[in-house]
Amino acid sequence: MAFRPANRPNRPQKRRVKVRGKRRDPLFIDGARPRPMYVDYKDVELLTKLTNRQGKIVSRRKTGCTAASQHAVAEAIKRARFMALLPYVAE
Numbered sequence: 001m002a003f004r005p006a007n008r009p010n011r012p013q014k015r016r017v018k019v020r021g022k023r024r025d026p027l028f029i030d031g032a033r034p035r036p037m038y039v040d041y042k043d044v045e046l047l048t049k050l051t052n053r054q055g056k057i058v059s060r061r062k063t064g065c066t067a068a069s070q071h072a073v074a075e076a077i078k079r080a081r082f083m084a085l086l087p088y089v090a091e
Helices: 044-049 067-082
Strands: none
16 A cells, blocks of 8 residues: 555546647648649658558558648558568568
8 A cells, every 4th residue: 555644535546748849741842732732652761660560551640641741641652562662560
């Protein structure tokens, strides 16, 4: 049992909420959306950052991509897999 002074009521402690800044889209150039939105499927370094260790595409919530960016990323990853630049399933 933990020691509790007699004058403190028995109530649960409040949890502190961590405030996190908004994630920046990794595809934006100088904070602006590139037009047209295109992700090069040959850019394996960028695409590996947007996949996890199992080879799955990481969600928008974790990467900070916008919807348009995420669609372009998913298409580029699928093309890179088809061209055997990225694995479908990693070890």
